[in-house]
Amino acid sequence: MPELPEVETTARGIAPHVSGRTVLRLTVHEPRLRWRVDPKLAAWAQGQVIHGVQRRAKYLLLELDRGHLMVHLGMSGNLRVLPLRTAREAHDHFDLEMDSGWMLRFTDPRRFGSLHHLTADPAQHPLLRKLAPEPLDPAFDADYLHQVLRRRSVAVKLAIMNSQLVVGVGNIYASESLFRAGIRPGRAARSLTRAETAALAASIKAVLGDAIRAGGTTLRDFVGADGAPGYFSQKLFVYGRAGAPCRNCGTPVKQRVQGGRATYWCPACQK
Ligand SMILES: [Zn+2]
16 A cells, blocks of 8 residues: 555655646546546646645645645555556556646556545645644654653554554554664553653654655656556565564564554564
8 A cells, every 4th residue: 555655755756747737638537436536527627737746644736726636546546657648558547638748647456546626725625634743744743742642542553553643654654663763562652751752753754754765766667657656665674574583683573463453573672
């Protein structure tokens, strides 16, 4: 599933190819995405200039003259920049054709992605207005995390994956952040000391920042027909490494299921 770093890299990857361009035509081949695409959307977008690309949580927002196009990549979606009239394949669901001779194509085999048009402030959209802070924003800091964790008895890993507390910390990044901070994933959120909370906030920012930097090397993959942008090859310390020696101390990495998801930790490095 595309996580926050992949979505951020998508925004950075497509921005130079769409910013300043005019929409010639938006063709929706398959409106049955996670939410049905509004039949009026294509006519609305036509002729508008694309001013830029932003990200909020895992939503991409393309700013147009009269509002925004909002795209979610779902479980399996991707966006690529291709020459106009590139042959359509089975899972290509919409094409945003531009006056540059190129188009932005959305491909999504599982169709959990989405496309909306927003004519009001995106921050007030029902899908966005209740979202918690971005982990890379200054507002997400040790004080904020301390305030939200100290009132919760749930396991700390589940707390940092709760998008009502902070957005975009997926399973891989939650495990890796807790390893870096030296905190066991099963600890009650409210048991963390002030110093541990500060270390965890910093680790979440560092792990996501590293993943985005790793993704920077894939930016060219957004243009051209040679396959979809992949996941970032990032050095993982614990995730997916059950039984393998901890990269820090050599102790075998442990695994258990927590909240329906696999969790990994080093019993020596994490307290
Ligand atoms: Zn270790």
